[in-house]
Amino acid sequence: MKIATWNVNSLNVRLQHVREWLRAAEPDVLVLQEIKQVTDAFDAEAFGELGYQSVANGQKTYNGVATIARTALSDTMCDIPGFDDPQRRVLATTVAGVRVINLYVPNGQSVGSEKYQYKLDWLEAVHDWLAAELKAHDKLLVLGDFNIAPDDRDVYDPEKWGEGILCSPAERESLQALLSLGLADVFRKFEQPADTFSWWDYRAAGFRRNAGLRIDLILASETLAEICSASYIDREPRAWERPSDHTPAIAEFRM
């Protein structure tokens, strides 16, 4: 099974990029974040033509997530239990016996801001939800835009970013708490080229300078981490015309 995550920063703008990438990469599952459209505007037929089924959890203007798969999607959940939130940031589905949890973690704006507190509260609620999901599902993946660079290897200039947003100790501890539930960042199970990132700021020619961060992650339960055969980031779509500021992160499993 080949699975990928991609923050597309508006599916309206990026639909043809996503279709092009599906044709070339042929993943079994692709999870999208920041579709920035209401659920009814999601064009399932555009993926149906390519042999994919899909489920969307959309919202006007901001956020919104969708999951696309070669096979049927079942047991869909669009909310974190017990966490009342109008923002559409989660989509859990079961695909081919794997629980696939698609997350768009809040950005947090700046350390100490209201949005930062929301991010930490949101991650705590996700933690408790995932604990329950892991009890119910041996084969589980949590993937998406985490808006957290796990450690300094995932930051182009750790000195400059310091303990700023996306890198602060509290954010990294929140991520560590998720990993402590029994999840592994599969990208780090394999040798990787230095300075491999998944997001580059549109501003200040971030991509040209490779001034990026690795914030798009694939976390696997122990059962799946054991059969993970590859994980990598495909930089190519970030170089396409009018790109998303993120590029796909991919993992492959022997199953």
Place this chain on the structure above:
DNA sequence: ATGGTGGTCCAACCA
């Protein structure tokens, strides 16, 4: 030290 770009939607917010 600040602002840079891009999406949504047309003023201002979000990233």
